[in-house]
Amino acid sequence: MKIIGVEIGGTKLQTTLADADTLESICSLREAIVPAKGAEGIRQQLEAMIHSLQSQHEVDAMGIGFGGPLDAKTGIITTSHQVTGWDQFPLAHWCRDQFDVPTVIRNDCDTAALAEATLGSGKGKQSSFYVTVGSGIGGGYVVDGQLIGTSRPAYGEIGHLRPGVLHSEAANTVEAESSGFGITEEVRHILQSTAAEDQGNDYWELMNCCDGSIEALTTQNIADAATNGNGIACAVLAEAVETLGWAIAQMITLMAPEVVVIGGGVSLMPEKLFLSPLRENVATYVFPPLAKSYEIVLAELGEAVVVQGALLLAKQSLEK
CATH class of the missing domain: 3.30.420.40 (ATPase, nucleotide binding domain)
Incomplete structure (x- = not known):
């Protein structure tokens, strides 16, 4: 099975396609965000990036770490403090519609926390x-x-x-x-x-x-x-x-x-x-x-921490 991890930040957009069992990266893409184009511009970038990854492999689940507050239960973005146009946007639902992939969304800090606890400096601790x-x-x-x-x-x-x-x-x-x-x-x-x-x-x-x-x-x-x-x-x-x-x-x-x-x-x-x-x-x-x-x-994982956490979110969603 294959999964995708995504980081949506205030300055960058990162995606990684990985093996669900090992989390080994198959392909990674990164683009700079143009804040002036707003959330719609980011969604257009994300759509092109995900479709590019899907053209290589069938994807079973996706996790997203988003740079701002959100409702984790519904997958609805509360707001972004860096980019306009995200207020109350149903990102999880939009992803399922656009990519036909089950999608889990958490804020970027929670996503990074999961990565560091599982793969980084917190590994081995309860x-x-x-x-x-x-x-x-x-x-x-x-x-x-x-x-x-x-x-x-x-x-x-x-x-x-x-x-x-x-x-x-x-x-x-x-x-x-x-x-x-x-x-x-x-x-x-x-x-x-x-x-x-x-x-x-x-x-x-x-x-x-x-x-x-x-x-x-x-x-x-x-x-x-x-x-x-x-x-x-x-x-x-x-x-x-x-x-x-x-x-x-x-x-x-x-x-x-x-x-x-x-x-x-x-x-x-x-x-x-x-x-x-x-x-x-x-x-x-x-x-x-x-x-x-x-x-x-x-912390140990550096710039990849949110994407790594997003991959873990996707993997966990398949295990439930």
């Missing part, structure tokens, strides 16, 4: 919680090889915890402080509000790395500056990592996973800036009886 730390922060929980909470409107959304009782507004979240976007926005705010008399070496180092355009500042600029000891960058990153560590500690206290797998672009920072202080902060805030019951490790 329970694995995946945290992606990129432009946003998401979470997914896998127990005994199965995603947990897919029948609920949301589950494991660690980035949407409020970091303390004083954060009463819905926008005041862990994601707002600890994501790549949140880190960059905080440094930009500091630079914009720094008085002329306080514009020391740290200020000018950050301004120089973005050629004087604060809006052009990136998370990578900030990580590089922190590596060189920039005080502003180090302070913002330290606060961001502490908040994320607090959030992971709350999750461990409630859900007690054996392993916490960290992925996403922010996790690729030097260990001394991210992973080491993250582990220290989790240890500070976690429930003491659980203190030595978990591991915190980096």
Whole structure:
């Protein structure tokens, strides 16, 4: 039997045809997404790619990891934060009509969580919680090889915890402080509000790395500056990592996973800036009886993680 795994992201569209038993790839296709063409443009791309794969082999099932919130039970997309035209679109039904293939859809973070738990850093563990730390922060929980909470409107959304009782507004979240976007926005705010008399070496180092355009500042600029000891960058990153560590500690206290797998672009920072202080902060805030019951490790599967998870979704659908 043959299956297809699909990743629909904000910038790329990836598909892989694989053997259902071994998950060995037979053919993979990748295309850049043109956001200006909206969801309809992506569907046209996807239609051409899937039909190309079907021309080579009969396909028995398909899994999709979608970059945005959705209803996993119905296969209806809630929205996309990157591309217009996805609101309330019945993607699973559309795929079944277009390709005559049973289709399972999950959000990209849940899909990545399944892949890392089964094939990556969580392999061999009964329970694995995946945290992606990129432009946003998401979470997914896998127990005994199965995603947990897919029948609920949301589950494991660690980035949407409020970091303390004083954060009463819905926008005041862990994601707002600890994501790549949140880190960059905080440094930009500091630079914009720094008085002329306080514009020391740290200020000018950050301004120089973005050629004087604060809006052009990136998370990578900030990580590089922190590596060189920039005080502003180090302070913002330290606060961001502490908040994320607090959030992971709350999750461990409630859900007690054996392993916490960290992925996403922010996790690729030097260990001394991210992973080491993250582990220290989790240890500070976690429930003491659980203190030595978990591991915190980096993800292994890289850019293929969502497609790998989508293949697993397709395989699991054939086994039911």
